[in-house]
Amino acid sequence: MEDPITQYDTLRSQLAELSDSLEQKSTALHKIRGHTERISARLKKLQKREADLIRRDTELEDELEKIEERKLDIGRQIFVLKKRERALRKSQVPHRQNFATPPLQRDQAELTLPVVNQAAPSRAACNVNPTSSRRMADPGSEDDFDGSDDNPGLEAPNPSEIIGHDDTTGIRTEHGTTYLIDYSHVTRLDDGSWVELQCGICGVNYHGKNDYYKSLNGFKRHLSRFHQIPTLADDQVVAHCKIVRRLSTDEIDALRLGLPGALTMRKIAGSTVDQTAPNYNATNGNSGINTMQTSTDDIVLRLFPTIIKLPNTKYVELRCNVNGCGINSVNYRANQATEFKGLNGFGKHLKQSHPEEWDAITDCVTYSTRGLPSPAERVLSLCSQRELTDREVEGIRQRGREAYKIDCKTATRKRDRDRHRVTRSTSDDDESADTADETESDFEGDNRVGIKRARQSKSGQDSCRKPSRRTTTSIQDKITVDMSPPRPNTTQHQLEDYCPCSLSGHPCRMAGCEKPKICLNFPHSDACKTSEDCHLRPTCTNVAALQHCHRHDCPDGHDDAALRRVRFQHNHTSH
Helix, strand or coil: CCCHHHHHHHHHHHHHHHHHHHHHHHHHHHHHHHHHHHHHHHHHHHHHHHHHHHHHHHHHHHHHHHHHHHHHHHHHHHHHHHHHHHHHHHHHCCCCECCCCCHHHHHHHHHCCCCECCCCCCHHHHCCCCCCCCCCCCCCCCCCCCCCCCCCCCCCCCHHHCCCCCCCCCEEEECCEEEECCCCCEEECCCCCEEEEEECCCCCCECCCCCECCHHHHHHHHHHHHCCCCCCCHHHHHHHEEEEEEECHHHHHHHHHCCCCCCCCCCCCCCHHHHCCCCCCCCCCCCCCCCCCCHHHHHHHHHCCCEEECCCCCEEEEEECHHHCCCCEEEEECCEEEECCHHHHHHHHHHHHCHHHHHHHHHCCCCCCCCCCCHHHHHHHCEEEEECCHHHHHHHHHHHHHCCCCCCCEEECCCCCCCCCCCCCCCCHHHHHHHHHHHHHHCCCCCCCCCEEEECCCCCCEEEECCCCCCCCCCCCEEEECCCCCCCCCCCCCHHHCCHHHHHCCCCCCCCCCCCEECCCCCCCCCCCCCEECCCCCECHHHHCCCCCCCCCCCCECCCHHHHHHHHCCCCCCC
């Protein structure tokens, strides 16, 4: 056991070490507090400086607003002064005097008496004061250049003959766009070129209020109102418009000054019905499929008629896929391809150019329980479908036709003159003559005229014969119409009532399923179960995969393809 004195010395030395450590840490803590106070003071100074800067910015903004208001007031005063000066100069112009002497006739005009113009000058001709492109437009006043003359090529007084020439005459700049006052649909682009614009969707450039659409802003409002396209930038508006032609500087000068020989502008106005977006439905529309009336649908389906929207909200480009046809447009004129308009256009092409393939789909479902498939399903089964990506759809939405190109493969449009021509039967001439005599004898003393049907007991068919006159030949033009009764429908249930397993072509795997079954045996025999329906066939795998079945003798079911596809994706253990 250690001595107490030794223990006391040890404890005292430890206490001294702890005291030194505490003193050192206290000193460090004091220094940290000093640094913290200095940082806090600096932070307060920075916050105060930031508040001063914000207050100064606010004061500068207030001063800037006052300056802008003063500029507006000065601009209004300048506009009023110019208007008074214009009225004063207009009152000083001699009345009924023609100032628009062509340059080539000036020498002759000096030797002859002045020609008096019998017609009253227009307001644009009397307006002799050049207007600046930077003037402040009065929202409550009409400009003197009203553009009331429909023919800009008429000879009109030239203001430059009276006062100094000004390049800004007839040009206005407002809201960042520059256009001609009399022809506001003629606008100047960012690259400095002048173009004549039309709506790229409906082709309108005139809103029916005795004025053209005012530059890009007017077309922007038109696209938003009539085509449900949201607010676009200027370059996007140009992409959705059609550039009719590009105008040179001389052509612009002739238009804005009303010189002889200026271009003639065509006014194209459309009614509200013509400009509104169509309803794409199965009975009267462009695509044949129910679609949502959104701005994207309106842009894509109107700009590209061969693109449709499927029920799964995907856009697909269609082409005829019968025997590698690949046609998606028709040539109505030389070197001018017109794209098929939706499913209706492809349906007409398939019925005219590929009647066998079109009728094959009809024949295999003639005696189905639900009738023929919808025209949309028939067209889709015979066309190839290229799905558009989201990036391509967004590109079309932003840049129109510049974002997506469709290679048109055309077929020359030929009128089938013999399609409705009635063929003459040569083997039944004697029988036709005899039947014609019988028909005429039946109609003796009868006031009714027209086509009558003569029953034939042997063929079991009706022949619609037009009785010939007694002065013509007895050989008749005959049209044979199939009047045989249709095959009776022997099914006892609707298609959706059957077990989805047997409808898909495999035995039912659900225990205790009481739904009616379809017989899976083919060909049918006496071994088939009486409880199973032998008049329906399981779904064809091509129909389930949204493909065209090329087998003309396919024994499987093709009717009501949409319902069959839904029932094909079923739960095997519970349904």
